[in-house]
Amino acid sequence: MQQPYTSPICELRGVQMRFPGPRGGVQRVLEDIRLDVRPDEILCLIGPNGSGKSTLLRLLAGLMPPTQGEVRHHGEKLDGLNPGVAMVFQSFALYPWMTVEENVRVVLRARDMPEGEVRERAHQAIRKVGLEGFEEAFPRELSRGTKQRVGVARALAVDPEILVMDEPFSQVDALTAEALRAEIMDIWADKERNPSAIVMVSQSIREALLMADRVAILSGSPGTLRTVVEVPMPRPRDSRSPEFMKLVDHLHDIFTSAELPDVQVTAPVPSAAAQDDQVEPLPMAQSGDILGLLEFLETQGGTSDLFQVASHTHVPFEKVLTTVKAAEMLDLVDTPKRAVLLTPLGKRFVNANMDDRKDLWRAQLLELQLFRVVQEMIHLEDGELSEETLLQELATRLPMEDPEKTFETLVAWGRFGELFAYREERGVLTPE
């Protein structure tokens, strides 16, 4: 339920984050983020891979300062760790050589608490997350769900105003995730006690809508805050209710219109010479996943929508998005609104035998400037283009991308289309 607005616990103002990029460049990760964390709210961040969600959490926790802009805690600019925040990590981040209880106590001792208080608080936190009886166990003896309970207990033990969680349920099975989600919401719902707010990254729109009062949607790379959607439904929420489904649709529309804008697919290009030199980044999708997507669409009469693809194929939404982007780049699918449909070429492709598929694939690769550049480079290097030279070219032409990842995708797509071969033992690309 939306709360009457009071002054925020934390504010991010004009926050920008840049990291040293691969090969000497600069990687712009977050741009001009303005976001508040309000008392008594659950705020979920969603966005594509690499849009800077985890970075935003780390900035909020004060684990590093932003390159520009400010993070404020009760109006004061942060200088170092945020005293109001405790974090739960996706990978649990437990000390393997310590028992459950020691894992919780260690963070309290780091705050210079008297030993009696350390014991008391650790005990309370362990009880809160249902870990009584596990105090003496070591992380290796615990299931993933139980490990994450320790992660939560450790964060709660310091009595944070804001509990920050980075995809906390992504490593645990669905049923355990459901239970943990409910327990954390119960703990948060006790208005007499901290945490007052929860800020979490989620990969799932459903999860965000089950939990959040507000969902902040980040887009692209560098990550910018696309919009913040209020979720006015009372709790507990029923994910099958029409109201819930409508909001799921709404969020998907926002998310996909940012990631898959409805732009006209460019017409085939007459010749390489007539093109400008711009190369497009490659979505990091495997050719096998693209084939899988096309085959799935064919079974659905040539059309489906993004969530159906994700839920029928049990592939995470973000991965589906990347695969669809790649297939769209190759003109094999089109994405009007949230739908994904096979183009006439996509239909021909999926119904062709393997040799014809490879021919069509190769022809589509050659519509992309990046592959024409690589082919030209192989030619200029007398049929042997070294990996090193190509990586340098990729770093120059695509300074925002990881050249090694682009190289891997490029080689995999090129191999599948038999456009060129990669001789791993010598680290060179040669004509097929």
Ligand SMILES: Nc1ncnc2c1ncn2[C@@H]1O[C@H](COP(=O)(O)OP(=O)(O)OP(=O)(O)O)[C@@H](O)[C@H]1O
């Ligand atoms: N300490 C760092 N040094 C250099 N680059 C970094 C650092 N931390 C993050 N990055 C880069 O910043 C970009 C955004 O990373 P981040 O983990 O914040 O994104 P994300 O949206 O959480 O992604 P995912 O959903 O894949 O976890 C990535 O390209 C990552 O490689």
